[in-house]
Amino acid sequence: MxxxxxxxxxxxxxxxxxxxxxxxxxxxxxxxxxxxxxxxxxxxxxxxxxxxxQNMEDFIESFIDELFISIEHIFNKQKNETISLQIELHIMEEFLTFIGAKHKIFRSLLVSKSVPYFTTLFHELIRNFMVMATEVNDNQFKALEADQVEKDIAFWYFSSALIGTISMWLASDLKYSPSYLATQIVKLNPMRKTSIID
Known part of the structure; x- marks a missing residue:
């Protein structure tokens, strides 16, 4: 062979x-x-x-790692570029398209919480991406400093809002298309003062 x-x-x-x-x-x-x-x-x-x-724990860890590697690949495509509204929208749409394509998996993990620690790991993944984006796009976060908002709190807030929204979307059987939902989420991004022009 x-x-x-x-x-x-x-x-x-x-x-x-x-x-x-x-x-x-x-x-x-x-x-x-x-x-x-x-x-x-x-x-x-x-x-x-x-x-x-080795055992089921090893299998589950590998299973989650494979999901996260795919998501990191989406996030990392633009990691060294200034994130414009168009790039942010593209990343979000690709991210949601991936989740939508694997909706049965994510519905079990995020909505049914069949693997209790998954949500914590998912939060950390999203937060790490935001930290990376901040390093390249620091000027976009000057408004947070002006408003005396701690970055850690902003990261917690946005990752929680994003994951909560994705969970509700999955629970609604993907009521909205990934493209439409991505546009709505980017419009609502609390870490950006600039709005999307329709």
């Missing part, structure tokens, strides 16, 4: 496990999902599972 064939088999195995995990999360919390239940749902054997993961 070639390296390419091996890689394809590994990707297929992980895809089957990830899909099965999402389906099981809709039925029960993550701490009630066993390796037996996961491998049975994925229709693979336990030996194959243990070739890639």
């Amino acid at each position: 070639t390296i390419e064939q091996t890689d394809l088999r590994i990707k297929r195995t992980k895809k089957l496990l990830n899909h099965a995990f999402v389906e099981l999360l809709e039925e029960k919390p993550f701490d009630k999902i066993s390796v037996n239940a996961l491998t049975a749902a994925a229709e693979i054997n336990r030996v194959t599972f243990y070739l890639h993961y």
